Each structure stands twice: as C-alpha cells, then as structure tokens.
Amino acid sequence: xxxxxxxxxxxxxxxxxxxxxRCDPISGHTALYWYRQSLGQGPEFLIYFQGTGAAxxxxxxxxxxxxxxxxxxxxxxxxxxxxxxxxxxxxxxxSLRVAGGPTDTxxxxxxxxxxxx
Amino acid sequence: xxxxxxxxxxMSVQEAETVTLSCTYDxxxxxxxxxxxxxxxxRQMILVIRQEAYKQQNATENRFSVNFQxxxxxxxxxxxxxxxxxxxxxxxxxxSAGTGNQFYxxxxxxxxxxx
Numbered sequence: 519x520x521x522x523x524x525x526x527x528x529x530x531x532x533x534x535x536x537x538x539x540r541c542d543p544i545s546g547h548t549a550l551y552w553y554r555q556s557l558g559q560g561p562e563f564l565i566y567f568q569g570t571g572a573a574x575x576x577x578x579x580x581x582x583x584x585x586x587x588x589x590x591x592x593x594x595x596x597x598x599x600x601x602x603x604x605x606x607x608x609x610x611x612x613s614l615r616v617a618g619g620p621t622d623t624x625x626x627x628x629x630x631x632x633x634x635x
Numbered sequence: 636x637x638x639x640x641x642x643x644x645x646m647s648v649q650e651a652e653t654v655t656l657s658c659t660y661d662x663x664x665x666x667x668x669x670x671x672x673x674x675x676x677x678r679q680m681i682l683v684i685r686q687e688a689y690k691q692q693n694a695t696e697n698r699f700s701v702n703f704q705x706x707x708x709x710x711x712x713x714x715x716x717x718x719x720x721x722x723x724x725x726x727x728x729x730x731s732a733g734t735g736n737q738f739y740x741x742x743x744x745x746x747x748x749x750x
Binding site: 551553558559560561562563566574577607609611623624625626627628629631 | 639672677678679680681682685726728737738739740741742743
C-alpha cells in the first residue's frame with residue numbers, strides 16, 4: 519500500500535489475555551519501528567528492526583512484550599498476560615533505511631488503540 | 636538518554652495569524668536530527684519539517700519554518716498564515732545521527748486554530 523497500515527485499529531481485551539498487533543510497512547522499507555503512546559504523552563520507543571532482525575529492543579518494558587518480523591516486511595507486536603497499564607496507542611513506523619540522509623525519514627501508521635479492561 | 640521538552644501543553648491562534656511552538660532538548664551529542672511531527676485526531680503522525688544539526692540554515696517548508704538555536708538547544712516551529720487544518724497535536728522529536736535510530740519525543744503541544 520501507499521502508507522504504513524496497522525491492524526486492528528482498536529483492540530479491547532481483558533487483563534491477563536494475549537494480544538497481537540500487526541504492522542504493514544511501506545513496501546521496500548527495510549527499517550521498522552514500534553512505539554507506545556500513552557494518553558497525554560509523546561510516543562516512546564519500543565523496538566526497531568533492520569530487515570528481519572531486531573536491531574534494538576531496549577525500549578521493550580518487560581519480557582511480556584515481544585515483536586517479530588520473520589520475512590523482513592510485516593511485523594507483529596505480541597503482548598502476553600496483558601495488564602491495565604499496557605493500555606495505550608501502539609504506533610508503527612517504517613523508513614527506507616536505518617540512518618543517514620532523507621531516506622531515513624520515519625513514516626508512521628495510524629496506530630492501534632489497545633484497551634485492557 | 637536525550638530528553639525533549641515542550642513547555643506549552645496548549646496553544647491557540649487565529650486563522651491566518653502566526654504562531655510559534657517551543658521545543659528544547661538536552662543532548663551531549665554534536666550530530667543529530669530534529670523533527671516536528673503533527674498528529675491529528677486520526678492518530679497518524681505526519682512529518683512537518685526536519686532539521687539536520689550540522690546545518691546552520693533554518694529549515695523551511697511552505698508555511699512552516701523553524702528557529703534552530705544549537706547552542707541554546709532550542710528548536711521552535713513557526714506556522715505562518717495558520718489554517719483550520721493546522722489544528723492538531725504537534726510533537727518535537729530528536730534522533731541521534733549515530734547508532735541508535737530511535738526517536739525521543741516531547742509531550743506535545745495541542746494547537747487550536749480559531750476561525
């Protein structure tokens with residue numbers, strides 16, 4: 519597609535459940551990023567991929583959070599044993615390459631709003 | 636870690652007037668990038684303007700321009716001839732030019748445009 523897409527747009531789940539959030543980057547973009555945006559805050563970095571590998575996962579808050587990008591395109595953010603504090607908008611972004619010059623501009627998707635009851 | 640501060644939670648401007656949004660940042664690096672992103676209610680972050688720290692000239696994109704003061708670590712956004720469609724949350728962001736490609740975002744400024 520023309521832009522970054524994320525599904526679902528909204529997800530409501532119960533405390534303790536498992537959820538998966540999907541991101542489809544712009545075609546040809548090698549770098550993919552996940553951010554979490556809590557209410558009234560700016561996005562906070564979670565993880566980024568260069569190709570299929572996680573180049574930096576230092577932003578993942580704990581081991582309940584995991585992300586994969588098996589074929590270097592679509593990525594899935596997985597959250598186990600969800601907690602109410604996980605409620606936020608999860609944003610995905612992609613860029614043509616990781617760093618250097620105008621090709622590293624990150625383009626964001628519309629996000630998935632996760633609500634944990 | 637780098638920090639980005641936006642001290643104006645809310646701003647308003649009359650249509651066709653000019654408004655300036657403030658941003659300061661803290662870093663020990665000499666080479667980095669600064670960005671302003673716009674986030675309308677649709678949640679999609681849209682790049683407004685970008686500045687490379689090694690460039691002395693302030694970036695300009697149509698009605699949007701920045702005042703980049705490297706020594707003061709200040710990066711303000713000026714919106715000229717404000718339009719109703721400019722109403723949104725505006726986030727200032729920092730990214731290192733070296734290793735580590737993550738953005739550091741401020742807490743945002745909510746801009747209201749008054750008809």
